[in-house]
Amino acid sequence: MTILNLDCRDGLALLPDNSVDSIVCDPPYGISFMGKKWDCDVPGVDIWIECLRVLKPGGYLLAFAGTRTQHRMAVRIEDAGFEIRDIIAWVYGSGFPKHQSSLKPAFEPITLARKPAKTATLLNIDACRIGNDIITTNGAAKSNTSALGNFKGIVPTDHIGRYPANFIHDGSSEIEDVLGDSSRFFYCPKTSKQDRDEGCGHLVTKQYSHDGGLTSIDNAYQRNASVSSNHHPTVKPTDLMRYLCKLVTPPAGLIVDPFAGSGSTGRAAALEGFQFLGFELDAQYAEIAQARIDSARGGK
Numbered sequence: 001m002t003i004l005n006l007d008c009r010d011g012l013a014l015l016p017d018n019s020v021d022s023i024v025c026d027p028p029y030g031i032s033f034m035g036k037k038w039d040c041d042v043p044g045v046d047i048w049i050e051c052l053r054v055l056k057p058g059g060y061l062l063a064f065a066g067t068r069t070q071h072r073m074a075v076r077i078e079d080a081g082f083e084i085r086d087i088i089a090w091v092y093g094s095g096f097p098k099h100q101s102s103l104k105p106a107f108e109p110i111t112l113a114r115k116p117a118k119t120a121t122l123l124n125i126d127a128c129r130i131g132n133d134i135i136t137t138n139g140a141a142k143s144n145t146s147a148l149g150n151f152k153g154i155v156p157t158d159h160i161g162r163y164p165a166n167f168i169h170d171g172s173s174e175i176e177d178v179l180g181d182s183s184r185f186f187y188c189p190k191t192s193k194q195d196r197d198e199g200c201g202h203l204v205t206k207q208y209s210h211d212g213g214l215t216s217i218d219n220a221y222q223r224n225a226s227v228s229s230n231h232h233p234t235v236k237p238t239d240l241m242r243y244l245c246k247l248v249t250p251p252a253g254l255i256v257d258p259f260a261g262s263g264s265t266g267r268a269a270a271l272e273g274f275q276f277l278g279f280e281l282d283a284q285y286a287e288i289a290q291a292r293i294d295s296a297r298g299g300k
Helices: 008-013 045-054 070-079 173-179 193-197 238-248 264-272 283-296
Strands: 002-004 020-025 055-064 083-091 107-114 130-137 141-143 151-154 157-162 167-169 254-257 275-279
Touching (some): 008 045, 055 238, 070 083, 254 264, 264 275
Antiparallel strands (some): 055 107, 130 157
């Protein structure tokens, strides 16, 4: 359960081939968010090639992206040799438009990709079922194993919870009004202050919702005085990351996050009993990430 203060290129180079069960990450979106230099572009093909190398055959990659640059993120992942399996949409009602002429952001896409393998690996569907209702499906066709072709028909199968979808929402009233019975989808609100600060009480508080400029802009979110001991500007909710980690990782498997940020993936991995290794180039963010992970493990 470790964060290494390294460029992910150097960190991934330390890992042997086919040694990682899954990669779950929130990479730079390439939109220069809040003027941050680390967000000037989406990760290059060279990084995704290293991710492909260290993943076990059939292992999954989950990578968040911005709506403006999702195409570049997915193409680079695919060019590295991954199979693009799906896109998961995390939808929310609490976004802020960046300018008067832009649309209000309401979702973030998550690329689901897989390392090619001779035998297809499956997602952990039962670990991510929605709700506690008893759902009866048609099951699978059964045949007599001692006499091939002696067909026995379809056997109904009961499951606890609905089949997970490639759609996640934040449970806000705006989304509920559109969806109606939205309980059939997994829902997770944006990061709460408690979730953001958990385990970081001993760290210095800093402002995190300011782009550093002096001129007036329309987006009040980027110009208020929000401060936190976890001052990373793009913290993902722990519950969301727990769900995603379970979806693509076998029990007790090793998750790697090349862009650890404030450690939400590592925190989720700790709470779910997975192994975790993260790389973070910024020393201050690496300290925050390790503190949050240690807290999830019952440390600080």
